[in-house]
Amino acid sequence: MAKPNTTFLVNNTSNDGANTGNATGGTGDNSSYWVVVDRSNDAIAFCSEQQNDGDSLTGTRYPVVIPSSGSNEAEKTFLMDDSAGIFDQIPLAGTTNGGQDGGDTRYVFCIYFDGATAGIPYLEAWDDNTHSTYNHNFLGDGTPANSSLLGITTTNSSPGSDTWAGTPLAGSGSSNRLELDTAALTGAKNLYFNLKQVVTNGVHEPGSTTDIVLTLRYLYS
């Protein structure tokens, strides 16, 4: 149970299938396709419907629009693929309230562990790489329940709803991070989850920074 290596992958198809390529990704079950994320140079972007799959990273980026009242789920989600220089769409991200093919889908985002852990792995969101604050407006201005970033674990089953509510992600509080499995990992395993951004009038502000950090926390011995 030395420190396992981890790989982050995204499914860039509308086909809901497992990652069978593990750390190398590629074509998975049900003709899904898993892209290995370059964790040094890539990023996730939540965008409006104007952004299109394959748009150049050097072109215009269309952020999610805050509605005049109520809330709005990001219409599209992308991997900002640095090596390809494009916005690579992740069509199954989010729910049917968004503008893609998301909903009761299971295989969207994946973290592959190549070995066992001593405890349950967690996914968290923080302001930056120090993992000490969650005060960005994007994350709820210090109130985790107001975070615009919501997630749901799908390692063992799909969400069970096309409009899953999800867990608001901000910090490491037990109700504001995702348990990516139900127990410590006994060996190599793919852990799955889905993400969405929901912006709310009166809570989230135009132009607020979105340069936040998704963090994986786990135990080894």
Next chain:
Amino acid sequence: MINQKTFKYELIFDDGVRYLSPDIRRSDPGWASEFCEKPIRELKFYLPDKRILILCNFEAYNFFVECSESIFGGNIKIDAFYFCGKYRDKVLMWKIDIKNRRIVKTLSKFGEEYVGTATRGWRPGLFGYKPNTGILVGE
């Protein structure tokens, strides 16, 4: 002089055999890979300030490292080391919190020792003794 045992743990088995770990800031701290079923009598951890954390006479022991890694950018960071002793249905756990530079001792129900959840990697200790733990001034 730098203590050569700093950031290492030492296991003293019931038959007197000792095991000194590598520096646990490395990627393989040895707890799982050097697995041994012999009962542990005592667990020591050599703190960087020359003090020694000791757990002895527990029914089972566990050790693990908590790390965090940013999915985008950022490096993998060790946030804390945990040393646990089980007695009956309770777990006494020392958290060496590297990130916040503090040591925290907690008592929880077995199976709920890490933020309410169970951990893997428990090793056998001794039954029928009164457990003892504390932090002592170093050698």
